Amino acid sequence: MLFRKLLRTIWHYKAQFISMILMVMLGVGVFVGFQGEWYSIERDTFAFYDATGFADYRLVSEYGYKAEDSDKISSIEGVDKISRFLSIKTNESKDNDVVALTVTTDIDVSGFMVTSGDEYDKTSKDGVWISDLYAEKNGYRQGDEITLKYGRLSITGTIKGLVKSSEYLICVPDENQMMPDYEKYGYVYISPAMLKEKLGFEFYTEIHVISDLDKKEFIDKANDALGKTNLVLTKEEVVSYGEAQGEANEGKTMASILPVIFLGIAVLIMATTMQRLTINEKTQIGTLKALGFRDAKITKHYTLFGLFIGIVGSLLGIGLGYFVAWFIFNPDGSMGTYFDLPSWAIYIPWWSYLVIACIIALMTLISYISAKNMLRGNAADSLKPYTPKAMKRLSIEDSKAWRKLKFATKWNLRDLFRHKARSFMTLFGVFGCMILLVASFLMMDSMVGFVNKFYYGSMNYESQIALKDDTTNEKATEIIDYLNCDYSSTSAVSFNDEGISMDIYSVGHDYVRFLDEDMEFVKLTDDGIYLGQRLIEENNLKTGDKITVSLYGSDKKYEFKIAGTLRTLTKGIVMTEKYAIESGVEYRIGKLYSEKSIDELQNGEYSENYSVIKSRADVIKSFDSFMSVMYTMIGALIVLSIILGIVVLYNLGTMSYFERYRELSTLKVVGFKDKKIGNLLITQNIWLTVAGIILGFPTGIWITSILTKALASEYEMKVIFGWMTFVIPVVLVFGVSLFVSWMVSKKNKKIDMVESLKVPE
Amino acid sequence: MSLIEFRNVSRVYKVGDHEQKALDGIDLNIEEGKFIVILGPSGAGKSTLLNLLGGLDSPTSGKILVEGRDIANLNGNELADYRAQTIGFVFQSYNLIPTLTVYENIALVKEIVKNPLSVKDMLNEVGLIDHIDKFPSELSGGEQQRVSIARALAKNPKILLCDEPTGALDSETGAVVLKVLLNMARNYNKTIIIVTHNQNIAKMADQIIRVKSGHIREIIDQDKPLSVEEVDW
Numbered sequence: 001m002l003f004r005k006l007l008r009t010i011w012h013y014k015a016q017f018i019s020m021i022l023m024v025m026l027g028v029g030v031f032v033g034f035q036g037e038w039y040s041i042e043r044d045t046f047a048f049y050d051a052t053g054f055a056d057y058r059l060v061s062e063y064g065y066k067a068e069d070s071d072k073i074s075s076i077e078g079v080d081k082i083s084r085f086l087s088i089k090t091n092e093s094k095d096n097d098v099v100a101l102t103v104t105t106d107i108d109v110s111g112f113m114v115t116s117g118d119e120y121d122k123t124s125k126d127g128v129w130i131s132d133l134y135a136e137k138n139g140y141r142q143g144d145e146i147t148l149k150y151g152r153l154s155i156t157g158t159i160k161g162l163v164k165s166s167e168y169l170i171c172v173p174d175e176n177q178m179m180p181d182y183e184k185y186g187y188v189y190i191s192p193a194m195l196k197e198k199l200g201f202e203f204y205t206e207i208h209v210i211s212d213l214d215k216k217e218f219i220d221k222a223n224d225a226l227g228k229t230n231l232v233l234t235k236e237e238v239v240s241y242g243e244a245q246g247e248a249n250e251g252k253t254m255a256s257i258l259p260v261i262f263l264g265i266a267v268l269i270m271a272t273t274m275q276r277l278t279i280n281e282k283t284q285i286g287t288l289k290a291l292g293f294r295d296a297k298i299t300k301h302y303t304l305f306g307l308f309i310g311i312v313g314s315l316l317g318i319g320l321g322y323f324v325a326w327f328i329f330n331p332d333g334s335m336g337t338y339f340d341l342p343s344w345a346i347y348i349p350w351w352s353y354l355v356i357a358c359i360i361a362l363m364t365l366i367s368y369i370s371a372k373n374m375l376r377g378n379a380a381d382s383l384k385p386y387t388p389k390a391m392k393r394l395s396i397e398d399s400k401a402w403r404k405l406k407f408a409t410k411w412n413l414r415d416l417f418r419h420k421a422r423s424f425m426t427l428f429g430v431f432g433c434m435i436l437l438v439a440s441f442l443m444m445d446s447m448v449g450f451v452n453k454f455y456y457g458s459m460n461y462e463s464q465i466a467l468k469d470d471t472t473n474e475k476a477t478e479i480i481d482y483l484n485c486d487y488s489s490t491s492a493v494s495f496n497d498e499g500i501s502m503d504i505y506s507v508g509h510d511y512v513r514f515l516d517e518d519m520e521f522v523k524l525t526d527d528g529i530y531l532g533q534r535l536i537e538e539n540n541l542k543t544g545d546k547i548t549v550s551l552y553g554s555d556k557k558y559e560f561k562i563a564g565t566l567r568t569l570t571k572g573i574v575m576t577e578k579y580a581i582e583s584g585v586e587y588r589i590g591k592l593y594s595e596k597s598i599d600e601l602q603n604g605e606y607s608e609n610y611s612v613i614k615s616r617a618d619v620i621k622s623f624d625s626f627m628s629v630m631y632t633m634i635g636a637l638i639v640l641s642i643i644l645g646i647v648v649l650y651n652l653g654t655m656s657y658f659e660r661y662r663e664l665s666t667l668k669v670v671g672f673k674d675k676k677i678g679n680l681l682i683t684q685n686i687w688l689t690v691a692g693i694i695l696g697f698p699t700g701i702w703i704t705s706i707l708t709k710a711l712a713s714e715y716e717m718k719v720i721f722g723w724m725t726f727v728i729p730v731v732l733v734f735g736v737s738l739f740v741s742w743m744v745s746k747k748n749k750k751i752d753m754v755e756s757l758k759v760p761e
Numbered sequence: 762m763s764l765i766e767f768r769n770v771s772r773v774y775k776v777g778d779h780e781q782k783a784l785d786g787i788d789l790n791i792e793e794g795k796f797i798v799i800l801g802p803s804g805a806g807k808s809t810l811l812n813l814l815g816g817l818d819s820p821t822s823g824k825i826l827v828e829g830r831d832i833a834n835l836n837g838n839e840l841a842d843y844r845a846q847t848i849g850f851v852f853q854s855y856n857l858i859p860t861l862t863v864y865e866n867i868a869l870v871k872e873i874v875k876n877p878l879s880v881k882d883m884l885n886e887v888g889l890i891d892h893i894d895k896f897p898s899e900l901s902g903g904e905q906q907r908v909s910i911a912r913a914l915a916k917n918p919k920i921l922l923c924d925e926p927t928g929a930l931d932s933e934t935g936a937v938v939l940k941v942l943l944n945m946a947r948n949y950n951k952t953i954i955i956v957t958h959n960q961n962i963a964k965m966a967d968q969i970i971r972v973k974s975g976h977i978r979e980i981i982d983q984d985k986p987l988s989v990e991e992v993d994w
Binding site: 388390391392393407408410411414415418662663665666667668669670671672673674676749753754 | 808812815817818837838841842843844845846848850856857858859860861865868869870871872873874894896897898899912916
């Protein structure tokens with residue numbers, strides 16, 4: 001019988017039950033979804049790394065490694081597998097796209113998986129295994145011929161299979177390009193046999209190693225084995241691992257702050273509603289007690305409400321969570337442009353279920369405690385209807401200003417203080433919604449602002465030219481004079497056991513500009529080096545300090561004075577050519593920045609010295625794709641925050657309305673019009689909304705600054721305010737609040753004056 | 762023309778498929794300045810009659826003319842104006858706003874009435890001037906009902922409708938409240954209609970209307986109504 005009552009009570013309070021279930025669903029959904037996003041990235045990428053033998057360490061030498069070198073590395077204790085590896089950027093003959101020609105001597109290390117076509121054959125002398133995405137974008141199919149050019153060398157082969165390789169999980173030509181563009185850049189694998197046949201000799205610039213040794217131990221052992229200092233890159237320093245795990249970490253950071261706030265709001269407000277609902281049932285609880293039901297039976301009955309809401313809301317939330325995770329992380333969305341993964345399975349971390357279990361337990365506990373409270377005393381006490389605390393004078397009532405206040409103002413002020421919990425929760429709901437929206441928009445503004453300034457402001461050139469590796473500095477100077485352009489050199493150096501890039505620039509035309517800590521463009525001076533903000537912060541450095549770096553592949557060490565800090569995309573140091581010369585740094589000019597178009601450059605003199613020419617538009621296109629990943633995540637958060645805001649405010653608004661129902665009825669009987677009564681309700685909501693906005697705005701900014709700091713390992717980003725941050729959250733929160741107030745105040749028309757006034761006081 | 766005229770007024774409530782006639786074709790005239798008591802058992806239709814007259818509810822059929830105007834056809838806002846300008850209500854359960862002080866509970870009528878009576882005068886009349894800054898929860902039941910009477914009269918309405926005004930009070934306190942109510946109504950020349958079970962109150966009325974099963978069974982005019990002191994409580 002009590003079960004039937006349970007179902008009927010749920011039906012009676014259907015609006016509250018639906019809103020509570022919705023709140024749990026939204027809270028759990030967003031939490032699970034954002035946890036699922038980063039966890040799925042981690043699981044799916046790790047499965048891919050395992051399946052294709054992603055190397056833990058890479059020894060790099062432009063002079064190449066021989067078979068005996070790899071044998072020496074292989075014999076190091078703790079090394080599981082090794083492979084000699086080559087990846088060179090070639091030009092595809094049809095569209096002149098850049099294609100990374102890849103060879104691995106052991107397919108189990110830095111290899112690939114075939115998605116269609118023939119399995120890999122290491123003896124094949126004409127077989128090409130091509131990236132399936134590059135093939136799709138460029139119309140290549142199994143059996144087609146493809147020709148790749150590298151200098152004077154031309155390699156033609158037949159496509160045997162379409163593949164995916166974790167080596168090219170994020171298929172970008174260099175770290176400055178944020179997003180893959182398979183129309184212009186892809187990769188192919190050929191067998192070592194074919195490489196030897198085409199070249200006439202073996203040539204591998206890298207040794208890839210799978211090993212559990214830690215970094216220092218491996219480097220020491222590798223240097224000992226080969227008898228020289230080697231440039232050793234850990235997997236974290238490789239884009240396809242570092243950036244992918246960075247993306248997962250970014251998701252983890254996001255998931256650990258905003259969705260937790262989201263869940264917190266939902267649970268707190270849900271708890272308040274649950275408690276109020278039990279209060280509304282007090283007379284019924286008393287009736288059951290008076291009839292002779294034992295306290296335990298009544299408590300169990302009311303505890304089932306919380307359990308029911310917790311379970312139904314959580315189940316729906318898990319469903320929503322899977323959808324949210326899929327919405328952000330799916331092959332057809334913006335993430336699909338970033339990662340080239342064979343599996344996009346969604347995984348939810350186990351501790352999310354633990355959190356859900358805790359939420360269900362909390363709901364149940366709240367119901368239990370609320371029912372227990374209503375059962376306090378004897379049956380007669382329980383039968384008495386619940387009465388809120390008697391009104392006490394507020395301290396401000398003694399002031400002169402108080403006497404001048406209008407009736408509506410006094411009424412609303414007193415109501416706020418009389419129903420503190422409800423008022424606080426409404427304020428908290430607006431506050432939380434505001435935090436989520438401000439943080440979302442501020443993140444968006446900051447990301448857009450940073451990347452925008454970086455790309456549109458820093459890159460003033462029309463084309464970026466990568467010179468071929470065999471171009472001497474004399475030849476490069478000749479080309480620079482001809483093009484009248486800016487140029488740079490990039491080399492890898494070791495600083496505090498970490499591989500970082502060292503960029504030397506000559507920027508007489510300002511085709512490349514640099515951003516200082518305050519995101520302002522700064523002219524490099526010739527009295528020192530500039531460090532990326534991450535390096536400065538991680539190593540506790542400041543302007544004027546001196547650092548020592550060593551050049552990979554040689555024993556040379558350089559001491560530099562720090563002249564300033566820059567915000568950069570890659571972790572590294574930057575200096576002017578003049579300072580480099582003064583410091584005795586050896587360098588090779590590698591990149592030119594020109595105002596000429598790709599066509600002009602390709603058809604002009606010296607084009608045979610160019611390996612890759614990228615237009616600024618190509619780079620910006622990749623930036624746009626990158627931003628769409630961010631938009632997806634933040635967009636999902638914004639939409640769900642608005643829905644949560646509506647549900648929370650509607651729920652609290654309805655609660656407030658029902659708690660004041662008798663007062664509103666009295667006003668209506670006395671002769672107040674519906675509009676006037678509605679205005680009373682709306683006024684209180686406006687106050688709480690304004691207070692929530694005022695408190696939520698700076699808190700949102702504060703949360704964002706924590707977020708950007710937490711994301712500092714990914715981006716050297718500064719919190720940037722755009723108009724969106726100032727306008728949209730305020731308009732949205734106000735809009736939601738007014739909409740909900742209007743919805744609630746519409747109920748005034750339905751006040752049954754006769755019925756409502758019959759209720760005993 | 763009478764102040765109030767009910768012409769063939771019916772009020773039917775639908776309970777599921779079943780129709781319940783709370784009032785069944787009532788005709789009634791009430792003159793200005795009279796003290797009317799409506800008596801009848803529970804479910805007789807007396808509160809329905811009061812609610813219809815007070816503009817809290819609308820009849821299913823018939824006309825209710827107050828000062829010649831049919832209030833049965835008024836819309837929501839017009840009814841609100843009618844309640845504000847013409848009617849003062851006193852309830853069994855007082856219905857004061859718990860978050861407003863005694864003064865503010867009465868003064869809130871200023872929000873809806875153009876020429877209300879002085880709040881302090883009203884409080885003097887009901888003998889609660891010393892409780893002006895108290896909240897309803899700080900008053901006894903009788904005191905709360907007196908505030909309720911002061912609030913009803915502060916609007917300066919033509920008609921005062923009271924639904925069991927002493928129902929929640931002991932007889933002694935009830936007598937005090939009634940005395941206040943009648944004195945004030947007479948001082949300000951109001952028409953009072955009280956719905957009650959209490960036969961004693963009827964002894965003080967100018968006219969007694971007995972209602973049963975939705976019909977008016979009897980209307981008794983009393984030439985010499987008793988005063989509060991004369992009634993044996």
